[in-house]
Amino acid sequence: MTATDARADRSTGRTRLLPPMPTQAERVAELLRESLIDGVYPPGRRLSEERLCEELGVSRNTLREAFRLLVRERLLVHQMHRGVFVGLPTSDDVRDLFKARRTLELPALREATAPAEEAVRLVGAAVDEGEAAREREDWWRMGTANMRFHQAVAGLSESARLNEFMSQVLAETRLVFHVMDAPREFHAPYLDWNRRIHMLLASGDPRRAAEELATYLDTSEDQLVTAFTAMEERA
Amino acid sequence: MTATDARADRSTGRTRLLPPMPTQAERVAELLRESLIDGVYPPGRRLSEERLCEELGVSRNTLREAFRLLVRERLLVHQMHRGVFVGLPTSDDVRDLFKARRTLELPALREATAPAEEAVRLVGAAVDEGEAAREREDWWRMGTANMRFHQAVAGLSESARLNEFMSQVLAETRLVFHVMDAPREFHAPYLDWNRRIHMLLASGDPRRAAEELATYLDTSEDQLVTAFTAMEERA
DNA sequence: CATCGTTGGATTGTTGAACGATACTTCAAT
DNA sequence: ATTGAAGTATCGTTCAACAATCCAACGATG
Numbered sequence: 262m263t264a265t266d267a268r269a270d271r272s273t274g275r276t277r278l279l280p281p282m283p284t285q286a287e288r289v290a291e292l293l294r295e296s297l298i299d300g301v302y303p304p305g306r307r308l309s310e311e312r313l314c315e316e317l318g319v320s321r322n323t324l325r326e327a328f329r330l331l332v333r334e335r336l337l338v339h340q341m342h343r344g345v346f347v348g349l350p351t352s353d354d355v356r357d358l359f360k361a362r363r364t365l366e367l368p369a370l371r372e373a374t375a376p377a378e379e380a381v382r383l384v385g386a387a388v389d390e391g392e393a394a395r396e397r398e399d400w401w402r403m404g405t406a407n408m409r410f411h412q413a414v415a416g417l418s419e420s421a422r423l424n425e426f427m428s429q430v431l432a433e434t435r436l437v438f439h440v441m442d443a444p445r446e447f448h449a450p451y452l453d454w455n456r457r458i459h460m461l462l463a464s465g466d467p468r469r470a471a472e473e474l475a476t477y478l479d480t481s482e483d484q485l486v487t488a489f490t491a492m493e494e495r496a
Numbered sequence: 497m498t499a500t501d502a503r504a505d506r507s508t509g510r511t512r513l514l515p516p517m518p519t520q521a522e523r524v525a526e527l528l529r530e531s532l533i534d535g536v537y538p539p540g541r542r543l544s545e546e547r548l549c550e551e552l553g554v555s556r557n558t559l560r561e562a563f564r565l566l567v568r569e570r571l572l573v574h575q576m577h578r579g580v581f582v583g584l585p586t587s588d589d590v591r592d593l594f595k596a597r598r599t600l601e602l603p604a605l606r607e608a609t610a611p612a613e614e615a616v617r618l619v620g621a622a623v624d625e626g627e628a629a630r631e632r633e634d635w636w637r638m639g640t641a642n643m644r645f646h647q648a649v650a651g652l653s654e655s656a657r658l659n660e661f662m663s664q665v666l667a668e669t670r671l672v673f674h675v676m677d678a679p680r681e682f683h684a685p686y687l688d689w690n691r692r693i694h695m696l697l698a699s700g701d702p703r704r705a706a707e708e709l710a711t712y713l714d715t716s717e718d719q720l721v722t723a724f725t726a727m728e729e730r731a
Numbered sequence: 732c733a734t735c736g737t738t739g740g741a742t743t744g745t746t747g748a749a750c751g752a753t754a755c756t757t758c759a760a761t
Numbered sequence: 762a763t764t765g766a767a768g769t770a771t772c773g774t775t776c777a778a779c780a781a782t783c784c785a786a787c788g789a790t791g
Binding site: 309310311321325341342343344 | 770771772773
């Protein structure tokens with residue numbers, strides 16, 4: 262058993278009185294989720310039950326419980342009698358994901374006329390982290406910071422359910438980036454945009470911040486979709 | 497020989513109520529989901545593994561897989577070593593659910609400047625169904641029709657992910673209504689409102705339709721939250 | 732009488748093995 | 762090359778067992 266329990270509490274952010282003692286299946290799901298987001302398993306790859314439960318040191322039943330969770334999050338897809346595969350998003354999925362992101366992020370930002378101080382701080386922290394990563398030329402952490410930025414923007418809504426849905430959408434978006442292995446070009450130009458959006462938000466102009474974010478999402482979607490369709494036709 | 501036939505004669509030959517679905521666990525989950533939405537199990541009640549897997553004719557492992565699904569949908573809550581319980585929403589949950597509904601429904605309606613014909617038809621069909629149910633004084637179907645109306649409104653976004661999230665939110669909202677057993681008073685006044693919203697939408701004025709829906713949601717949330725806090729204090 | 736360990740029973744958590752069902756592979760025959 | 766028929770690998774599901782934990786009943790102590 263090599264699973265370290267030094268995992269961040271990113272679900273609610275609140276520190277619980279009692280340390281969360283999740284079940285084995287949830288721990289396995291969390292571990293696999295991290296691995297999928299980090300690109301350990303390439304999109305489309307089949308995950309063998311036998312091999313994985315050997316590798317993780319859990320029984321097949323437990324592993325299958327974890328699989329159900331991740332299938333529901335669309336990180337894995339399940340085919341009857343064939344097994345589970347790492348999600349392989351298409352350009353249609355990209356469009357749908359951006360539709361969801363617009364619905365989640367724009368209202369949250371637009372209606373943040375009196376945002377919680379902590380929420381705004383999280384947005385700024387994500388921007389800082391991204392710029393620091395760019396400095397270090399750590400492109401993967403830069404992508405992570407960008408995702409965290411958008412998670413923080415959606416977090417302005419202060420809704421547990423919307424937040425959870427947003428993190429699912431972003432996790433799936435990571436899969437999209439893994440399909441086209443190119444984090445640098447797709448994240449780097451947007452850091453300055455993030456900075457500007459945060460400044461507009463912090464200076465009490467969420468309306469204009471939302472307008473910036475809208476064009477941001479438009480161009481980002483365009484770039485991704487065109488790159489994606491090109492790749493799809495090549496294959 | 498279909499898959500369902502093979503399943504039927506494998507075990508005791510007892511008639512199965514399970515609808516045809518990919519895997520057994522998903523079928524069980526679907527059945528339980530329906531039961532939970534229909535209020536077969538009251539909120540807060542513990543669901544015994546032993547009794548349920550006997551009742552449904554499936555093994556404990558399969559039942560537990562289904563439990564995971566429903567826990568993730570927030571219809572069930574899981575307590576370590578204590579079992580799973582039917583979700584018992586609080587007034588905070590009600591507020592959060594309405595926040596989610598505003599985020600999902602209002603943009604979908606507002607931006608339906610050129611909506612798909614089929615999507616608009618679904619909205620109208622839900623209104624008709626609600627009015628027919630009111631005629632028959634079938635209050636539970638009236639509530640169902642009202643939920644279907646809002647599902648159809650969110651469906652104007654034409655996004656698979658947003659739609660799925662919306663149906664989860666609405667399922668949980670059904671739990672809210674079961675906590676305070678009073679479907680009639682809470683749905684009846686809103687039928688005319690639904691009719692008006694659909695007419696505005698069909699007549700090409702989604703902007704005003706969205707405004708109507710906004711006040712609809714405000715008053716509905718107010719009514720529910722006040723009734724809820726009153727009930728919480730009484731208990 | 733109230734409070735606090737202790738104990739035993741009940742339920743969940745997890746495992747391992749077993750076997751039917753299905754998809755994939757191999758290979759022979761046309 | 763195509764078809765079709767074994768054979769194999771893997772998934773789907775069940776079952777039985779045991780450990781871990783909760784809970785209620787009970788009794789001891791003050």
